[in-house]
Amino acid sequence: MLDTPNEQKTQLSELGEFALINRLTSSIELKNDSSLTGVGDDAAIIDHGKNETLISKDLLIEGVHFDLAYVPLKHLGYKAVVVNISDIYAMNGTPSQVLVGVAVSSRFPVEALDEIYEGMLLACKRYGVDLVGGDTTTSTSGLLLSVTAVGYVKKGEAVKRSGSAPTDLLVVTGDLGAAYMGLQVLEREKVAFKSNPNLQPELQGHEYVLERQLKPEARKDISDLLKSLKVKPSSMIDISDGLSSEIMHLCKGSSLGCTIYEDKIPMDPQMMRLAEEFGINPITAVLNGGEDYELLFTISIEDYDKIKHNPSLTAIGHITEDKPIQLVTKAGQAIELEAQGWTSFQEG
Amino acid sequence: MLDTPNEQKTQLSELGEFALINRLTSSIELKNDSSLTGVGDDAAIIDHGKNETLISKDLLIEGVHFDLAYVPLKHLGYKAVVVNISDIYAMNGTPSQVLVGVAVSSRFPVEALDEIYEGMLLACKRYGVDLVGGDTTTSTSGLLLSVTAVGYVKKGEAVKRSGSAPTDLLVVTGDLGAAYMGLQVLEREKVAFKSNPNLQPELQGHEYVLERQLKPEARKDISDLLKSLKVKPSSMIDISDGLSSEIMHLCKGSSLGCTIYEDKIPMDPQMMRLAEEFGINPITAVLNGGEDYELLFTISIEDYDKIKHNPSLTAIGHITEDKPIQLVTKAGQAIELEAQGWTSFQEG
Structure with missing residues (x-):
């Protein structure tokens, strides 16, 4: 699986999420002028003229993030959209579009996907966002949702994770x-x-x-x-x-x-x-x-x-x-x- | 799993990809002025001022899209980025950013993720795009990559799937x-x-x-x-x-x-x-x-x-x-x- 199979292998469980993200992203340098901020906040900020575009991305995986024993599929679709646009609000932005990726195994009938989409579209309606794209594919096991949310904010008005001062x-x-x-x-x-x-x-x-x-x-x-x-x-x-x-x-x-x-x-x-x-x-x-x-x-x-x-x-x-x-x-x-x-x- | 378990269940295999996508997306209406086009092309077109923002999204799933028996992880990361920015080029656009989601099971050591990221960043460098965000999570089985590519195109210059004329x-x-x-x-x-x-x-x-x-x-x-x-x-x-x-x-x-x-x-x-x-x-x-x-x-x-x-x-x-x-x-x-x-x- 690895190019260098005999080298040291660190178990993921040894690191934890935040150390892992640091490790994976520390070498990233932003090169395009339009990439105002990248990894490390709720959404990336991209300069596209008069407004700034905000983009966020989240994965929801069966058995990790949800259990279909008690989560109705419509609710799951709704939640998948909501948790992503929540990231746009957290930047002081307004969500405007989502792209959705859905991977399902053969145990899901078409009606299951109908319900997921119904929930996603309900959330889109509730929050005034458009579903503008995505990808639908098979999985070898279980259900996976991947949502990308896009939003905008007036130039200079994005609120980041950094920026607080003592006594705030x-x-x-x-x-x-x-x-x-x-x-x-x-x-x-x-x-x-x-x-x-x-x-x-x-x-x-x-x-x-x-x-x-x-x-x-x-x-x-x-x-x-x-x-x-x-x-x-x-x-x-x-x-x-x-x-x-x-x-x-x-x-x-x-x-x-x-x-x-x-x-x-x-x-x-x-x-x-x-x-x-x-x-x-x-x-x-x-x-x-x-x-x-x-x-x-x-x-x-x-x-x-x-x-x-x-x-x-x-x-x-x-x-x-x-x-x-x-x-x-x-x-x-x-x-x-x-x-x-x-x-x-x-x-x- | 379904809210209405006794209703008719259509097997996914009966439909095929394109009929399924039609079925899932036919009720989508675009509401925001900035959503110039949505589902149905290689990337969505979003109006953000002087340029148009292009966004595409693809999932790559172990056992469906790749087999780790012969795909080196670094190549896999590289390919995951390339296949997404290919969608931006297919709109006559210039890719500028990617967001990447990675889900892995516990059988993958940290070094495996290092290699995937190495490949993704190599592709980013080769194509002059910035990795600006994403999500890293666990999966119950196997490896999954979800990439969103963002690009831009001068207003009115996006080339869609529609637009051809007889004798072209x-x-x-x-x-x-x-x-x-x-x-x-x-x-x-x-x-x-x-x-x-x-x-x-x-x-x-x-x-x-x-x-x-x-x-x-x-x-x-x-x-x-x-x-x-x-x-x-x-x-x-x-x-x-x-x-x-x-x-x-x-x-x-x-x-x-x-x-x-x-x-x-x-x-x-x-x-x-x-x-x-x-x-x-x-x-x-x-x-x-x-x-x-x-x-x-x-x-x-x-x-x-x-x-x-x-x-x-x-x-x-x-x-x-x-x-x-x-x-x-x-x-x-x-x-x-x-x-x-x-x-x-x-x-x-």
Whole structure:
């Protein structure tokens, strides 16, 4: 498989996602004037005249990112589009097009692809984007979706992962951790169904967390909201891998640290109740769960008054000159956070 | 798996690629003014000011598009980029960026990804494009590459699959069928190696066809060549699935037919010799083999004198008012051509 089979082989599981990305992309140099930014942010920025084009790309793989035992195909198509255009919003941009790649094995009938496309087109309609291309092919096993989202932003208005300054406030939209608890509910019902296929799934009362997991929405509203509040974020990212990883990306982007406060983090009561039921600390769902597709951004401390009463926005901490990225727990203890991202290579 | 499990299920193998794509994309409507064209061409055209942005997307899947028993990973990375930017050239554009998605199972060490990236970056360098983003993730089985290429073209200069007129000439670049014969050689050596692992592969004398299969190049030179000859193609496509499919796309794009002549089709002597050795009719390799990544385009018959002595360009037939797409064999017999594209759902 390798040209040099006798050389040292590092297992992927030894590295983890972020070290691997660094390794693979460190030698990349941008050569075209139009490539304003490349790898290392939610989307690439490309200069094409009066606006800047934004492009993002994500893969969703059966058995890794979703389990068809409990994810309806229409929802899957919807989610595949949403998670990509979320990357465009995270750059302060407006999504305008998507390209979709679908690979399926022969176990899928045509109607399965119909449903996936139906979901993708529903998301396109909801967010005002056009599906402009892609590729459909066979796979030897399972289903794979690859979506590329294209958007635009006025010249100079893209908000990157870098750009924050010491004393900037860290702000999140919505609430966090619910998508992860939705996944726990689905996993529990799957196990119950396996042991007794006649059982009806117990999903009632869990609608919010299930919707957050199965049919997430991207924060289309935040760019306009911030404009109306006259606030310009200094850096921004969407929360796909969990708050912990995303905060690290922002801090790394500006070579700074931060302190966040557990008691400030917005959580939905249904999520907290379920966390208790499952014996999971809610802060763990928030930090490491992911898939919330909320936005995390930094603003100047002088803008705090403009956002403090807005129900969609919550300040959860601040950027610091010092490097540690720390969480102050409800008990007042300061804990240093560690990177997560995927580590599923161990399982595969 | 389906929301409506008791409804009719059409097997993918019943449809074939082109019918499936039609089915999946027929309900798509473009809503944004900037989406100049969407699904149905080599790349989408997006208006972003003074230029038009071109975006294309392709998936390459282990066991479907390549076999790691004989494809070096570096070549695979190179090819994944080349086949995508070939789509940009096929629109008369200039590729400028790529985004790459890589999904791998745990059987791949980090060095395997290094090699894939090395190949991708080599192609980027060769073609002057920047790798600006992507996604790296795990897969439950095998290797998958998903590449999105971005390019640009001066407003109004994109050449689509539609646009040809009756009496237009069909022109191909380079020679055809060699990549397919390269694949036959590799398959033969794989079988020989399986029955006797001590055998050295017999690849000598087959360098040209092997290079065409393992390390194809995109026709970066044709756009400039045509400009210097003062020829503007009326329609254009790259030859990825075999001449037969691509001709059908061009004819369908303009609702016309065509006649091509077997004795006009450019073939390399090494390819023809091997075809004889394998007992394959060379015209079959040309029509159904694919992966040549040459360009097929139509020009006004008035431009024939400008191209007729150019060694890179060969007129192989002409567009007709009548619908049949036919090949006139060396024996003077007229045969109607049929669509190919992938049909690998039967196997998977």
